Amino acid sequence: MSRAQELLRGLVNCESRPHLERRLESGERLRVKWGIDPSAPDLHLGHTVPMRLLRRWQAAGHLPVLVIGDYTARIGDPSGRSATRPQLRTEQVEANARTYLDQLFCVVDPDQVEVRRQSEWYDGFDLAQVLRLANAATVAQLLQRADFEQRMRARLPVGVHELFYPLLQGYDSVAVEADVELGGSDQLFNLLRGREVQIAYGQPPQDIVTVPLLEGLDGERKMSKSLGNAVAVADPPEQQFGQLMSLPDQLILRYLELLTDASPEQLSELRRELDLERLNPRDAKASMAQLVVSGLHGEAAALAAREEFFRVHRDHQLPSRVAEVRLPARPQWDPRDLLVAAELARSRSEAGRLVSAGAVQLGGSRLADWRRPVTVEAGDVLQVGSHRAVRLLPG
RNA sequence: GGGCGGGUACCGAAGUGGUCAAACGGGGCUGACUGUAGAUCAGCAGGCUUUACGCCUACAGGGGUUCGAAUCCUCUCCCGCCCA
Numbered sequence: 001m002s003r004a005q006e007l008l009r010g011l012v013n014c015e016s017r018p019h020l021e022r023r024l025e026s027g028e029r030l031r032v033k034w035g036i037d038p039s040a041p042d043l044h045l046g047h048t049v050p051m052r053l054l055r056r057w058q059a060a061g062h063l064p065v066l067v068i069g070d071y072t073a074r075i076g077d078p079s080g081r082s083a084t085r086p087q088l089r090t091e092q093v094e095a096n097a098r099t100y101l102d103q104l105f106c107v108v109d110p111d112q113v114e115v116r117r118q119s120e121w122y123d124g125f126d127l128a129q130v131l132r133l134a135n136a137a138t139v140a141q142l143l144q145r146a147d148f149e150q151r152m153r154a155r156l157p158v159g160v161h162e163l164f165y166p167l168l169q170g171y172d173s174v175a176v177e178a179d180v181e182l183g184g185s186d187q188l189f190n191l192l193r194g195r196e197v198q199i200a201y202g203q204p205p206q207d208i209v210t211v212p213l214l215e216g217l218d219g220e221r222k223m224s225k226s227l228g229n230a231v232a233v234a235d236p237p238e239q240q241f242g243q244l245m246s247l248p249d250q251l252i253l254r255y256l257e258l259l260t261d262a263s264p265e266q267l268s269e270l271r272r273e274l275d276l277e278r279l280n281p282r283d284a285k286a287s288m289a290q291l292v293v294s295g296l297h298g299e300a301a302a303l304a305a306r307e308e309f310f311r312v313h314r315d316h317q318l319p320s321r322v323a324e325v326r327l328p329a330r331p332q333w334d335p336r337d338l339l340v341a342a343e344l345a346r347s348r349s350e351a352g353r354l355v356s357a358g359a360v361q362l363g364g365s366r367l368a369d370w371r372r373p374v375t376v377e378a379g380d381v382l383q384v385g386s387h388r389a390v391r392l393l394p395g
Numbered sequence: 396g397g398g399c400g401g402g403u404a405c406c407g408a409a410g411u412g413g414u415c416a417a418a419c420g421g422g423g424c425u426g427a428c429u430g431u432a433g434a435u436c437a438g439c440a441g442g443c444u445u446u447a448c449g450c451c452u453a454c455a456g457g458g459g460u461u462c463g464a465a466u467c468c469u470c471u472c473c474c475g476c477c478c479a
Binding site: 243245283370 | 405422433439444
């Protein structure tokens with residue numbers, strides 16, 4: 001496999017591939033732009049797909065240029081807007097940007113990057129420059145974008161400022177003189193626009209590399225924090241492990257391919273084992289989860305997370321670390337008050353329902369009826385379902 | 396600026412005067428089973444209480460009609476479409 005082929009392995013799309021391969025073979029140090037909007041403080045596993053690619057390119061001697069979208073994030077990300085969103089304040093954006101970088105450097109080598117912020121060039125942008133930028137595309141070109149079209153058809157709002165997104169992102173490429181821009185496959189439109197903007201400003205157009213979008217835990221839609229199907233990079237290892245175990249079985253190989261260093265040979269071997277049912281999908285999934293978690297938190301943490309998961313969910317034992325709750329001493333408790341006091345139920349009504357459903361155990365025995373008061377011994381464990389439990393202490 | 400159509404629980408979406416705390420689907424929670432928080436099947440679904448077909452709060456917001464309103468009227472706010 002040539003150097004270029006190695007760097008482009010597993011990618012869905014390049015523009016233009018022959019040109020990019022030539023440049024990769026030339027030994028040139030390429031400036032590889034990757035942009036992120038710090039509109040929310042957390043990166044998730046979907047972001048680590050391009051991050052992992054950047055690391056590979058770093059190893060081959062190229063320079064990632066990370067563009068922090070502090071400007072577009074400050075305006076407010078209009079996608080998925082359900083109400084007028086409060087504009088993010090500068091400090092908030094800056095704080096987000098910092099946690100972003102911390103998370104990024106879990107994967108990307110912090111010594112081999114250039115970090116840039118949009119504010120470097122947009123703070124001083126005047127109207128003449130805005131108009132010149134706006135002249136780099138026509139309305140028809142901007143509206144042909146698939147998600148605008150879908151939203152218009154679905155009678156959802158499309159803000160005027162959203163039309164500027166591709167232009168702003170494109171101008172970023174001009175500002176940082178990008179040779180290559182990396183993005184998710186949903187970014188193709190914006191990335192291509194970047195080429196046109198560069199041409200309009202007299203620069204050679206960047207090459208484009210798009211990586212596949214990672215499906216979220218629901219197995220259907222792309223991973224996104226707002227869809228609630230994401231695993232955050234900063235989440236604790238046990239939580240990540242558990243979330244990964246809730247993945248539909250058919251995505252095990254996909255996650256291995258996009259989120260770990262598993263080789264194509266290992267993947268096809270694993271596929272064969274699963275097809276022949278020689279391997280329990282649960283165990284394959286656990287191996288995947290362990291690899292992914294160890295990539296972010298290290299091997300020891302990943303192993304501990306795996307053991308804890310099996311202990312609680314396969315062997316149905318109490319979690320090894322149970323939170324402690326201090327309660328006033330009372331001779332008897334209404335089970336509902338007890339659940340609310342332990343923060344295992346939001347209301348007495350909900351607590352009553354949980355007891356009726358047979359979900360609640362106190363000191364190892366199942367509560368049958370919320371009407372029957374219970375006595376609490378110091379150190380008793382109150383448990384709801386299989387994995388929510390607290391130890392009750394007098395206080 | 397004009398015309399039209401909308402705003403219902405976490406999301407989508409029924410419901411056009413009482414039997415609506417509100418169908419159905421998704422998501423969520425719980426149980427059974429299992430091979431995992433996966434799959435499948437079942438249950439739960441605002442709050443409070445003396446757990447009763449009791450009370451309070453709730454169908455964008457305010458005001459009104461009515462014995463009674465998510466449903467009718469009115470004003471306000473928000474959104475979409477078409478025309479200009």
